Amino acid sequence: MSTSGDTATTTLTRPAARQRATSDIELRHLTRSFGEIRAVDDVSFTVTAGQLTGFVGGNGAGKTTTMRMLMGVLSPTAGEVLWGGRPITALDRRRFGYMPEERGLYPKQGVLDQLVYLGRLRGLSASAARSSVTTHLERLGLAERAKDHVEKLSLGNQQRVQIIAALMGEPRALVLDEPFSGLDPAAVDNMADLLREHTAHGVPVLFSSHQLDLVERLCERLVVLATGRVVAAGTPDELRATSVSRHRLVLSGDAGWVRGITGVHAVDVDGHTALIEVVEPGAGRALLEEALRRGEVHEFSPQRPSLAQIYREVTA
Missing domain, CATH: 3.30.70 (Alpha-Beta Plaits)
Structure with missing residues (x-):
């Protein structure tokens, strides 16, 4: 086989290698009570593969509690989460990118070393983790801060580091709690581009936000939560029709x-x-x-x- 033929074969097969086996995330009748308080009440919706789903609601509406149950951080009082039509497992969740409401970063550790460490915990090799981290630092404008301790960064830049921790590797799904909080307009645009690249490969993305104009601009589907219940869900056009x-x-x-x-x-x-x-x-x-x-x-x-x-x- 000629060299040119080998090159052609490599070029043709490369896109296929980037395809990911993806599925919908289904939340069925999720309920969570804390004593007498029902924080999440019979919540059902689907996060569709290859789509950005915006999750909106006021403070205390139950968004964070719902996302924690999706990720297994909290156990539901009732209901279940499905991945690909079957009950989700801990192994499934290990392949998800999750950004919690509270930052889980070590303030006195360098950005690059910390992210590589987190990548290793997610099963990446040292070289793959370093490569992924370096690429994301460049994409989000933090390449020059790679050796800085997290505590030396602004809150907005700390947010970018937390985002990278969720995005590195090839997550099968993304669950992001207020990922755009504290970001400047340029970082918002970069982040939006990154999320679209993941959905282009079939990844389901659920993110919460109080920035309604941003959710409206980015999302194919919306879920609105109030007092722990879904009060509206659908595409922007479907919601406008009502x-x-x-x-x-x-x-x-x-x-x-x-x-x-x-x-x-x-x-x-x-x-x-x-x-x-x-x-x-x-x-x-x-x-x-x-x-x-x-x-x-x-x-x-x-x-x-x-x-x-x-x-x-x-x-x-």
Whole structure:
């Protein structure tokens, strides 16, 4: 076989070697009580392979407790976690990348040495761990801080080190609790690119965040938790379809009269402009007819609801 032929074979087979056997993560009726307090109450959803799933909810909603049960840090009071359609095992979880809410770093140890050590604990060889760590330090802008002690880093840079600990190697799934907290815009973009590279290889990714605009921008699916229960779940478009219809109305005259139209809620009125919600069938048409009777209508357009609006509606 010729050298050129060998090269061609290597080139063709390399992408296949990077493919990972991946599966969905299924949470079925997970419940966790602490004494009389039910922190997580019958939570069920799926983290689909190859997708970013955003997990949102207010403080105390139960997100961290749910993720800890997924990872086996806490035992559920009831319910189960499935991986590939079967009950998840400790061995399965060893191949997951997990970033907990609390940083688990040694403050007086150097960044590179610490991450290589953590990689070895996850089963990587010394050379593979060093290679993976070095690559991620460069990707997240920490290459020049590799020998610094963690305690010498800013909180944002400590967050990057914790992220690398979760991402190195080839995790079969990623479970990340507030991974974007404290990151500057450049680091957020780098982190988003890294997560997309993992989902491109079929890895399911679940991450929690209070940054709703970021979740809306990145995620294919969303799960909204309130008081320990799932109150909404689906794609952004599916959630928008359940949202109250809003329109922007711009008139030639004052728009204050819209407050008196039956079936319409005036969210905001400012001079010639009104943001309204149509809460009864046919009310939008009646509003437009009245506006045309009163004068010129410069704009009457539907407004795409933001995740923040949807979140307020489902958690109210």
